[in-house]
Amino acid sequence: MFDVVFNGAFIVDGLGSDPFRADVAILGGEIAAIGHDLGSSREIVDIDGLHLVPGFVDIHGHSELRAMVDPGLYPKLLQGYTTELGGNCGVGLAPVRHEGRVDLAKEVSGILGLGPQDWPWSSFPELLDHLGSMNFGLDLGLLVPHGPLRRFVMGERSCQSATAEDLSQMAMLLDQAIEAGAFGLSTGLFYDPCCYCDGRELEALFSVVAARGGLVSVHQRSEGDGILDSLEEILSPAERTGARLQISHLKIGGRRNAHKLEAVLGRIGSAVDSGVDVAFDQYPYSAGSTSLYSLLPPRWMGLDFSLLRRSLCDKVDRSIIKEEMENPDGWDGVHSLVGWGGIYLTSAQREEHRPYLGKSLEEIGRMRGEDPFDSFFYLLSEEGKALTMIDFITSDEMVEGIMAHPLQMFGTDGLYSPCPHPRTFGCSYRVLGDYVKGGKLSLPEAVNKLSSRPATRMGLSDRGTIQVGKKADLVALDMDAMANMADYGHPDRIGEGIPFVWVGGKLSVRDKTVVGLGGRLLRR
Ligand SMILES: [Zn+2]
Known part of the structure; x- marks a missing residue:
């Protein structure tokens, strides 16, 4: 006897296959059978005519502080995201010294939003323990952010080059954090204090992550005039150390740099050919969003x-x-x-x-x-x-040129500023409502880039596709009604066309409302 059988949907399996009509049975939070006349079940959910797709995996998130005050994480869950990798761009919450908490909270508030008054953690493993005691709307994994790590070790010297002693301390703390369950490291070479690091430091940190098989996610030093040098800066340590590299929100800023797209994608392709494990994420908008201070x-x-x-x-x-x-x-x-x-x-x-x-x-x-x-x-x-x-840094043609690449996958880079970029609430609706319905991407391709690819990149083999044995993270799509509603003037408007989301087989969204907290902290 199954727990639930979903009847009559068009299945988009996440692997890129054409949609096919079948029933899907769930048992113990996993997909137990796919086919027809599957047998008896405690509950039958008729979703005739809807598309059933694997829960989306946001490989570029910033929800770790928001999750403490809004555990449902509705901006993400209502878009169909059932997993997020947070702690990106070198920005985050740990490690932090007791006396540095107020400053860090203020500094990250534009990106991570406002969290609880009390921060009962100092080290990264303590942060994981704190999040591990809570339930969320979706599963949340974390990267170790380079910024706080560097500041924790170097203090007032964090705008200088690291000494050998600094490097070994950072490496030790990073290793402990990954051992405790972090998915790897993130850095934001565009931001203070990560921008003061040099090649030696990158290589030292990349090696730690490589030895643990984690992911290094990088917001590049330049996404504009200096993008080719920036790419070299991160590809060479990835090549030398074997670290798996995720380039964050790939774009080329400024009209005067638009001609560099071919060279950028070509350089990434040649790195792949020489054995570097590299891919990139993208938010499907021509405008970026970050701190004003970074100007x-x-x-x-x-x-x-x-x-x-x-x-x-x-x-x-x-x-x-x-x-x-x-x-x-x-x-x-x-x-x-x-x-x-x-x-x-x-x-x-x-x-x-x-x-x-x-x-x-x-x-x-x-x-x-x-x-x-x-x-x-x-x-x-x-x-x-x-x-x-x-900041309106790039063009729709650039967005589409990058989106078409086989190494591309979507990530929201959703920030929690008071008047956010529409990607925070609208990324998947933008993909499905504008790009798929606009004929720029097929639905199987879009779902593959929203679910299976980012899941594989995170090293999560238990999700991202609709196959027997996978976690029952599922999203029902009404493609007729599908519409992106969030724009720059109304960034928090929720789109149309995602009536239900299930996390681990548990109904979590109904009628644009969070009705279940089926997620938890993920440790790698
Ligand atoms: Zn980011």
Whole structure:
């Protein structure tokens, strides 16, 4: 006797096969049979005419803090995500010293959102234990974030090169974290303090992950002018150490760099040919989103905030920073790629700054009657590091060019800023509602890129496809009704066309409502 039989759906198995009509039986949270006339069951669910697909796996998430205050993680679960790999971009919650918790909480709030007041962890294994005591809407695995790791070991020296002693300490803590269940390492070479690391440090950390068979996920130093050098910077340690490399949200920023797509994909292809285990994720939008602070040149980003604040208010320093931002040399100057008209403010804590939310820096400059650079310096000096932005850095053609590649898979990179990028609530609806219904991707291909590929990349062999013996993480799709509703003006609107989600066979979403918490912390 089965627990549940789903009757009459078109099955999209996640492997890329054409949809076929069959019933699916669940027993003990697993798929027990697929076929016709499967026999008796305690419950029959008639989903005639709907598509049944494997639960989506978000290989690029940032939900670890949000999960503590919204365990259902509805922004993800309502999109059909049943597994997430969090801790990406080198940003995260551990390790952290007791006295550093308030600062870290403030710093990550634009990306990870607001969490509980109390942080009862210091080390990464303690963070895993804390999350391990909770239930969530979906399964949540974590990468060890390079930023906090570096700051924990190097303290005030974290804007310098690491010493041999620093490297061995970081390596030891990383190894302990992976042993405790982390999936690998993430770094954000574009961000402070990861941007101060050199090739030696990358190689040391990649080797630890390689020895444990984990994944290294990298937000590259440059996604614009310097993208080819950036690619080299991470492919060579991956090649030398054998680490499995996941390039985060692959894109090429700035119109002037669009011609580099072929060279970038070619270089990744040649790395594969020479034996590097590399793939990449992508959010299907032409705009990115990150901290406003990351627009600063690295040497200013690394200053202690009280010192930086003084410079941001100083006329002479302002003109030096402006000059460097207009002519970036060896770093990714997002402002120089898109201009102030392409950068929109998406968070502000101070009441008097709320009218600027959703406005471009160009508009904000006009509202304040000043150069947008001065508005940028003013806002940073008043609000600190937590401010976030949306930047229109690439084009739909670029998004589609990358999406078509066989090494591509989707990831949301969902941030929890107050006025988020629509990818947080809408990524899978965008794929299914816009790209599949718009004829740019077939449904089997899209499901493969949303489920099976990221699951395999995470090393999870128990999910990602509809096959006997796999975990019963399942999503019902109504492709007639399927529509993406989230856009830049309404980023948190939930799409149409995902009526049910089951996590481990447990009904978890019905009518756009979280009705079950079938997920838990995943340890690798
Ligand atoms: Zn990210």
